[in-house]
Amino acid sequence: MDTAPPRDTAELIYRDAVEADVEVLVPLIESAYRGDASRAGWTTEADILGGQRTDPEGVRAVITAPCSRLMIVECDGVPIACCQLEHRGDAAYFGMFAVRPELQGAGLGRRIIAEAERSARELWAVRQMQMTVISVRDELIAWYERRGYRRTGELSPFPYGDERFGIPRRDDLAFELLVKELS
Structure with missing residues (x-):
């Protein structure tokens, strides 16, 4: 399989996951966050969890949750990323964001989060996107800040x-709750 990053002009297909996708999504999510495979990308949590x-x-x-969708992103028929969107009143929650590690750092994440924001506005007419990020993930939080998210200082405990949810190191x-006003 070709693992070159999709070009900015590459067609990405966004679709809602179905239960049959679970067997592909779990290893995709795991590869972006945990274990040695995650170290190929910059979003790894392997040093903290x-x-x-x-x-x-x-x-x-x-x-399967009501008011929730897990969006799969495909390129040339291959799942390369996913993200969760959940309707929460005037806001949407963004989570479970995973991009295959070898494709990280090429602008793909920026394209996906923009599509997630567009989709949440269109689907639920929300005015705000919210997410939680582990507060010690400074580089990741900075990336979200460059996308227009702001830190709220509102913390919730790690379980x-x-x-x-992982084994803390x-x-x-x-x-920490991060928010972005959607126009």
């Missing part, structure tokens, strides 16, 4: 002791 990022049940729950983890 071990264990899993998600599991089939977690992905299936996002796919220490719940291995479904640090004792100072928390989630």
